[in-house]
Amino acid sequence: MAPSVLYHCPCFSRHLVPPPPHLASSSHSFHPLHTLFFCEECDAVRCNRCVSVEVSGYYCPNCLFEVPSASVRAEKNRCARNCFMCPNCRNTLSVVPSDPPDVGDGRIAPISTVGEPPFFLYCSHCRWDSAEVGITFEKPTGLAAQLQKSEDSAPDSLEFERLKEHFDPIIRASSLSSSSSAVPSSAAHSHHLHSTSITAAASAALARDIPGVGRYNPLSRSGRGTGSKDRSANKDEMPDYKSRMDATTASKMGSGGGLPDVEFMRHLENVSDVASLEQRWSYSWATSLQTKDLKPLRIPLHSKRSKRCPACTHILIKPEQKAQSVRYKIKLVAANYLPAISIALPHQVEKFGHASAEAAKRPYGKATVLTDEEKEAMSGLLAGETYPFHVSLTNPLYDPIQVKLSVQRMHVAAPSSDPGTASEKARRPPFVVSLSTTPFSVAAFAEAWEYDEDDDILDDDELEARLSGREKEPKPKTKTVGILEKRANITVVGGEVMLRKEARGNVKFNMLVSYTYRADDAPADMGSPSKSKAPATKTFAFYTVVELGPIIPREETRIDVDT
Amino acid sequence: MESPIYYSKSEFIETDTGNKVSRRATIAGPQNIILGGKTIISSGAIIRGDLRQSRPGHAVVISLGRYCLVGEGCVMRPPYKTYRGTFNYYPMKIGDHVHIGAGSVVEAATIGSHVEIGKNCIIGKFVIIKDCAKVADNSIVPPNTVIPALSFFAGSPAGFVEDLPESTQELVESQTKQFYQRFQPLDRDR
Numbered sequence: 001m002a003p004s005v006l007y008h009c010p011c012f013s014r015h016l017v018p019p020p021p022h023l024a025s026s027s028h029s030f031h032p033l034h035t036l037f038f039c040e041e042c043d044a045v046r047c048n049r050c051v052s053v054e055v056s057g058y059y060c061p062n063c064l065f066e067v068p069s070a071s072v073r074a075e076k077n078r079c080a081r082n083c084f085m086c087p088n089c090r091n092t093l094s095v096v097p098s099d100p101p102d103v104g105d106g107r108i109a110p111i112s113t114v115g116e117p118p119f120f121l122y123c124s125h126c127r128w129d130s131a132e133v134g135i136t137f138e139k140p141t142g143l144a145a146q147l148q149k150s151e152d153s154a155p156d157s158l159e160f161e162r163l164k165e166h167f168d169p170i171i172r173a174s175s176l177s178s179s180s181s182a183v184p185s186s187a188a189h190s191h192h193l194h195s196t197s198i199t200a201a202a203s204a205a206l207a208r209d210i211p212g213v214g215r216y217n218p219l220s221r222s223g224r225g226t227g228s229k230d231r232s233a234n235k236d237e238m239p240d241y242k243s244r245m246d247a248t249t250a251s252k253m254g255s256g257g258g259l260p261d262v263e264f265m266r267h268l269e270n271v272s273d274v275a276s277l278e279q280r281w282s283y284s285w286a287t288s289l290q291t292k293d294l295k296p297l298r299i300p301l302h303s304k305r306s307k308r309c310p311a312c313t314h315i316l317i318k319p320e321q322k323a324q325s326v327r328y329k330i331k332l333v334a335a336n337y338l339p340a341i342s343i344a345l346p347h348q349v350e351k352f353g354h355a356s357a358e359a360a361k362r363p364y365g366k367a368t369v370l371t372d373e374e375k376e377a378m379s380g381l382l383a384g385e386t387y388p389f390h391v392s393l394t395n396p397l398y399d400p401i402q403v404k405l406s407v408q409r410m411h412v413a414a415p416s417s418d419p420g421t422a423s424e425k426a427r428r429p430p431f432v433v434s435l436s437t438t439p440f441s442v443a444a445f446a447e448a449w450e451y452d453e454d455d456d457i458l459d460d461d462e463l464e465a466r467l468s469g470r471e472k473e474p475k476p477k478t479k480t481v482g483i484l485e486k487r488a489n490i491t492v493v494g495g496e497v498m499l500r501k502e503a504r505g506n507v508k509f510n511m512l513v514s515y516t517y518r519a520d521d522a523p524a525d526m527g528s529p530s531k532s533k534a535p536a537t538k539t540f541a542f543y544t545v546v547e548l549g550p551i552i553p554r555e556e557t558r559i560d561v562d563t
Numbered sequence: 564m565e566s567p568i569y570y571s572k573s574e575f576i577e578t579d580t581g582n583k584v585s586r587r588a589t590i591a592g593p594q595n596i597i598l599g600g601k602t603i604i605s606s607g608a609i610i611r612g613d614l615r616q617s618r619p620g621h622a623v624v625i626s627l628g629r630y631c632l633v634g635e636g637c638v639m640r641p642p643y644k645t646y647r648g649t650f651n652y653y654p655m656k657i658g659d660h661v662h663i664g665a666g667s668v669v670e671a672a673t674i675g676s677h678v679e680i681g682k683n684c685i686i687g688k689f690v691i692i693k694d695c696a697k698v699a700d701n702s703i704v705p706p707n708t709v710i711p712a713l714s715f716f717a718g719s720p721a722g723f724v725e726d727l728p729e730s731t732q733e734l735v736e737s738q739t740k741q742f743y744q745r746f747q748p749l750d751r752d753r
Contacts (some may be wrong), residue, residue: 091720125705125720351568
């Protein structure tokens with residue numbers, strides 16, 4: 001495995017220091033840089049786990065039609081056009097005429113708008129077709145509308161309609177009351193800010209008294225008793241719901257393990273006749289056990305989402321309206337604020353280079369691709385050895401930054417180190433990382449360096465630099481710790497990791513990165529601690545976890561370590 | 564920081580626009596194929612530019628954008644169907660920064676930009692892949708599937724797994740550019 005760097009998101013935890021990296025729980029709070037967001041207002045990193053998400057648009061993933069939110073509810077979050085999913089394998093179905101002209105040559109029937117009715121739905125992956133379950137169409141367009149009749153008379157949708165009718169007045173009532181009385185009290189909680197009538201109804205239902213269960217009153221926590229009136233009103237209003245169909249009669253339809261099912265199982269000859277759980281559980285109603293009763297599914301809609309900072313509710317991500325556009329109106333991603341860090345082990349880089357060179361020299365070998373196993377074997381770190389590693393930082397800001405790296409000492413954070421593998425031996429950490437803690441600068445990012453299209457000169461220079469760098473690599477044994485290279489907006493610093501003889505597991509450590517930059521707009525930054533006078537500077541610090549790779553224990557045969 | 568990927572200089576032909584095409588690749592009907600520049604065709608790849616529409620005149624069968632990679636042993640074949648009784652091939656269009664892993668078979672109609680396709684995938688006929696999508700290794704994408712933008716597909720038949728991060732475009736762009744730079748001839752070195 002190649003060395004990796006993940007970034008820490010505290011997610012409102014009071015402990016700004018991340019958990020020690022060898023604990024399994026540590027992976028929960030570390031993310032790749034490109035999945036993180038950055039809130040300018042709060043001056044903080046946000047991740048997908050802590051941002052609040054809003055739907056900004058719906059679309060069908062198959063026909064890519066943008067569905068207006070009004071019809072989303074009416075269509076029960078599914079595509080109302082010609083998009084259906086195979087009940088057998090979840091592939092999208094296509095409409096085929098019943099008598100395709102080229103059925104003889106064994107090819108997949110064409111998707112054609114002309115042909116013999118009746119039309120039916122056909123799965124090009126598992127060859128399921130809707131004629132098997134008796135669904136055919138008179139014309140190949142507007143299939144959903146043609147199916148609507150049979151869908152609407154199905155017991156599950158009738159039951160759902162009845163449920164909706166039953167709860168509708170309650171939702172309306174609670175939305176009225178929440179808009180009048182509940183809002184001031186709930187405004188105290190930030191997550192109640194966007195509460196809709198539905199969530200209000202749901203919370204009212206949850207807050208109802210259940211005999212024998214202690215009374216839970218969320219509003220009493222905030223020291224207000226205003227909510228109690230409308231809640232009790234809700235409780236009184238709520239009549240008992242009577243289902244259209246009794247649960248015991250429903251099972252006769254072949255789902256509840258009644259006699260028909262036993263009979264079916266008894267005469268079972270083929271396992272695939274029984275619909276698997278996966279095939280059945282997306283239905284809203286208990287369905288038959290038999291594969292032959294599976295109905296085509298309308299494709300559920302996807303959504304485009306905008307994301308907000310959970311603390312200040314500023315928008316971090318706002319997509320463009322068009323469903324298939326990959327551009328954003330607002331996009332505050334951490335990659336534009338934090339320096340990008342990549343880690344390399346020079347001895348690995350060397351080896352991969354050699355291996356690919358060897359492969360290229362061979363006349364009829366597999367040219368360049370290394371298998372993962374080969375990489376694995378080469379990337380191992382032998383216990384008891386010392387390895388240099390390179391940390392390269394890329395500055396995304398238009399101003400130069402001063403960076404300070406410091407390795408979080410393992411035994412401070414975790415007095416009992418790795419509990420699983422080396423609990424009795426290793427009171428000491430299995431490896432020691434030495435990294436210079438003196439601050440160094442990373443030059444500003446300039447768009448000009450991005451243009452590698454037409455300036456071949458720069459390309460060549462860089463190539464040359466890289467090649468010559470590669471040649472010289474074995475020579476500078478003298479200096480492995482400290483600044484190694486500076487070019488454009490990239491600075492490479494070296495470090496060293498010394499593995500103990502009895503070391504096991506992975507080389508993985510937390511690293512604190514703090515960087516100072518010039519704050520060109522120094523407006524109301526409330527909480528920033530370091531602020532000097534004229535050239536206002538700001539310091540931002542974040543944790544990363546660095547994983548260099550697995551340690552190969554001593555006892556194992558030395559594979560290909562000799563250079 | 565990454566190690567260079569070397570190739571033997573005698574194996575690859577480099578064009579003026581920086582395309583690198585292996586001599587061990589099978590390019591049928593090269594006059595019907597467009598490469599955008601800085602695109603790499605690895606050895607063993609088969610690109611069927613000869614399967615063109617039957618109407619007379621010049622036709623573009625397969626077009627690839629910039630910074631693309633066609634992996635080793637890939638097969639790129641334009642999709643075909645019989646429409647109103649006539650058999651025809653249809654052109655295949657691929658955007659910029661598209662990497663196709665080794666051993667994949669592609670019969671898609673359209674592939675957007677910044678798309679990653681894994682190793683040993685089968686992309687069925689008339690599949691449409693939108694921008695910034697990703698297909699996992701060893702996936703089977705059945706014919707006529709639509710893969711929406713910024714979605715990750717995997718499995719057999721390939722299905723939606725998760726949304727990709729918002730910065731996928733920048734990520735893929737820098738990765739494909741980096742790959743092109745790492746891909747160097749061996750003879751310069753020795």
